[in-house]
Amino acid sequence: MTISGLGPHGERAAPPERIALLSDDLARARAARFRVAIVLHTMTSDWAKQQIAGIIATFSDCDIAVIEVVDCAFAPEAQISALDRLRAEKPDAIISIPVANSTVAEAHRRVSQTGIRLLLLDNVPTGLLPGSDYVALVSADNFGLGTIAASFLAERLAQGATVGVLSYHSEFFATNEREIAFDKWMRKNRPDLRVSVRKFDSIQTAGQDALALVSDQPELAGLFVVWDTPAMEAVKALARAGYHLPVATVDLGREAAIDLASDGMICGIGAQQPYLQGIAVAQTCVLALLGKQTPDWVALPGLAVSSDNVVESFQKVWRKQAPREVLISAKLVKDIG
16 A cells, blocks of 8 residues: 555655665674663553564564563653663664553653653654654554555445544554545545544544444444454444444454454454564664664555455464464354354
């Protein structure tokens, strides 16, 4: 999928090839013995573990020491505290996945003001500028992911139908880009459709919000949810209430893969590749540490996942054999109990 969106400040995205490390880069990095810290919003999800694995593997090749990996458990105060504490340890760089926007912006800015190179993964706190407040942002091509989801859902919608969007109630660059792309694709390719948006505040409320959206508009013919965990909450809530309508989403978690493979409500997925995101942010970090010019924004293309390629895509995203329940749902093995 072609990258067609813009970064948080209108930047043109650079493809991963722009940050590939040369043999000379590796040799210089190994000689320098750089020290880097990582501050994440969570370390408990498979998603975060894949990102960390990609970062660690790249730094290991460069003999870069990871002095600490901090799990902030989605708490802004914990991330602010971690960033301020790590500044005192004076690593050469810090890689951060910001928990929130405005509440953590100043803590990130303090990092860059001390001369520590700051690289962001997935999101940019409101008010921070590339080049002055941080080196670069690395993310998926979220515009492309929203476009993938729109095209999958549109295939299931009749002329003049109403489609719902379950949107995240936050200034979060990644999900905002997906929603913008979804709306833009629909306006260009299916102007006959009416789009109705409802926002959810947390994963815990996503099912209730989806049910309220469909209850208020029983004519709703399809639903787009901005990532897979709330999408599955929506699927479960709607199924319990007796509704069955196609749902498109982003990210290929286990539950979403099973539902898609079994011809459930999920009709198509735009999937990120978190391990490759980890590699990309680590490579960008190495180039910055070596004093090389880096792009403000690096975006990795997403995968278009349908019921036909869900097993192959799952294994590509998660770098492991698809679980038995996905294989059973895809009818690749028999369910023998």
